Amino acid sequence: xxxxxxxxxxxxxxxxxxxxxxxxxxxxxxxxxxxxxxxxxxxxxxxxxxxxxxxxxxxxxxxxxxxxxxxxxxxxxxxxxxxxxxxxxxxxxxxxxxxxxxxxxxxxxxxxxxxxxxxxxxxxxxxxxxxxxxxxxxxxxxxxxxxxxxxxxxxxxxxxxxxxxxxxxxxxxxxxxxxxxxxxxxxxxxxxxxxxxxxxxxxxxxxxxxxxxxxxxxxxxxxxxxxxxxxxxxxxxxxxxxxxxxxxxxxxxxxxxxxxxxxxxxxxxxxxxxxxxxxxxxxxxxxx
DNA sequence: CAGCGTACCTGTAAGC
DNA sequence: TGCTTACAGGTACGCT
Numbered sequence: 001x002x003x004x005x006x007x008x009x010x011x012x013x014x015x016x017x018x019x020x021x022x023x024x025x026x027x028x029x030x031x032x033x034x035x036x037x038x039x040x041x042x043x044x045x046x047x048x049x050x051x052x053x054x055x056x057x058x059x060x061x062x063x064x065x066x067x068x069x070x071x072x073x074x075x076x077x078x079x080x081x082x083x084x085x086x087x088x089x090x091x092x093x094x095x096x097x098x099x100x101x102x103x104x105x106x107x108x109x110x111x112x113x114x115x116x117x118x119x120x121x122x123x124x125x126x127x128x129x130x131x132x133x134x135x136x137x138x139x140x141x142x143x144x145x146x147x148x149x150x151x152x153x154x155x156x157x158x159x160x161x162x163x164x165x166x167x168x169x170x171x172x173x174x175x176x177x178x179x180x181x182x183x184x185x186x187x188x189x190x191x192x193x194x195x196x197x198x199x200x201x202x203x204x205x206x207x208x209x210x211x212x213x214x215x216x217x218x219x220x221x222x223x224x225x226x227x228x229x230x231x232x233x234x235x236x237x238x239x240x241x242x243x244x245x246x247x248x249x250x251x252x253x254x255x256x257x258x259x260x261x262x263x264x265x266x267x268x269x270x271x272x273x274x275x276x277x278x279x280x281x282x283x284x285x286x287x288x
Numbered sequence: 289c290a291g292c293g294t295a296c297c298t299g300t301a302a303g304c
Numbered sequence: 305t306g307c308t309t310a311c312a313g314g315t316a317c318g319c320t
Contacts, residue, residue, distance in 0.1 A: 024297085028316090053314075075313040076298085090318065091298095111298050113314060163291065170314085270294070271312065288292095293319085303309075 001221070002079060003055055006048035006105075009081045010057060014044045014099040025093035025107060028136075029117045034174065039067055040096075046080045047130055052140045052176025055079070058129045059122065066121050068134040074113030097149045102112040143177035144213050145221075155206040158198040165201065165209065166194035178213060181249045182220070184274050186212040188248035193277045194268060195286035219245050248274040 018040060020033035021025055029036045043059035049068075050056075056068040071079065080089070081103040089108045094116055096105040107116060119134035133140075144147045157174055158165075168174055169183045178186070187194055188210035192205065201209075225247070247257055252265035256276035266273050269288065 027296095072314080074297095074315085111296095111313075113297070115315090161290090167291085172315085269292085291320090294317090296315095297305095297313100301309100301311085304307085 002073075003048045003050040003079070006055065006057065006079060009103065010045045010105060011047050012044065015027060015040050015042065016097045016099045016101075017041060017061070018097075019095040020093075021095065022093040022112070024112045025109065025114070026116055030192070031118075036116070036118050039064075040069060040156075041269070044066065049130065051133065051137060052143050052172055052276045053179075054137050054140060056119070056134050056137075058132075060129065064118065065073050066129045068119050068121055069194055070117045070119050070136055071107065072115050073107060074111065074115070076111040077107065077109040077114030078219060080108055082106050134212070139173045140175055141172060141176045144175060145217055146178070146212055149175075151207070151210055155201070155203060158201050162287070163197040163198055164195040165192055166268065168198045169209070175213075177217065180248075180271060180273075182213065182216050184249045185216045185245075187248060188212075188274075188276060189215060193275065193280045193282050193286070194273050195288045196283050197285055197287045200285075248276065250274065 018037040020036060023033060026036045031039075038142055040059055040061065043061035043064075046058045048055060048057055054070060054072050056070040058066060058068045060066050071077070073079070073258040076091075084097060084101065084104050089106065091108050091110045092106055093109050093112070093114075094107040098104065107114070117134075117136055119136045121129060121132045121134055142157055154175055158168055161168055161174075166183050166187060168179070169178045169186065183194075184208060190205070190208040192209060196212050213233060251263040251274060254263055255261065256279060259276065259278050261276055263274055264277055266275070
C-alpha cells in the first residue's frame, strides 16, 4: 500500500534537497547525514519497490552509479507526502524536497526504530535498476505473498534449522514480512506451538503454517488498505486489523474462538507470545 | 557458524 | 494526584 502510494507520487521526480532532522533516522547509513544527502540530491526516482518490511526508491543520479533510498519503517514510521508549507510533524525525521516544488516526502517516526539508508545497487544495467536488490537488504527473503516465493525451499530450510517455529517465522532471512503479531496469529490458525522444533515439521505442517501466514497477511492488507485513500501515504496498516480479526495476539484471558479455552500470554524473546493452550499444546521437545 | 539474548527509543497504561 | 515501572515492537550486534 505504501509502496503503491510512493510509486504514484514520487516516480519520475528529481530530489532537490534533503534535510535530516534527526541523526538516528540515518544511523545505519555509514556516511552520516551529510553523505546521505550528498548522494541523492539531483537523483531521479524510477519507482518504488518493496521486499518484506523494506521499501526502497531506486534513483538515477547523473554521472553516478544508480543508488537506492532504502527505508525500514520500524513500528511507528510513516512516509508522508505533504505540501512544502505544511507544518512540521512532531516526529518529523527526514524531509525530501523535489525540483518541481510539489509535495515533499517526509519520514515521520515517533519511536525511531525506523531507518533510512542510501545504498548501492550491484551490477546494474540501467534498464534493470528496478529489478535489483539494494546491497543492504540482499539477505532478506521474499514474503509468502510474493509470486516467486518457494514453499518447498522454505520447508527444506526449516528442516535444516534447529530452533522453534516462531523464531524461524520472525527470521527475515528465511521468510520476510512476519512480525510478532502475525506470527502469533498464524500459529494459532495453524494450531502449532511457538516452540515446535522446526526440524520435525512435516510437509503438511509447513503448508498449514504458510497457508495461515498468507491468510493473516491478506486480511491485514485488505483492512490496512483503507488508510491510503487520502492524499498521503499512510503506513499504519495494522490499525484496522487490530480491532477485528485478532484471534490470539493480545487476547490473554479471553476465550479461544475455536474451543473456548482461555488464551494465555507467555514471555518470548523479551516480549510476549499468545496462544490457546488446548489448540496449541506445548510439544514434548520444545525449542524457544 | 548457528543460535540466542540484549540494547536501542518513546508514549501509554498500570501500579503504588 | 503524581511519580515510577513495565511494556510494545524489529533489527543488529555481541556472546557462547
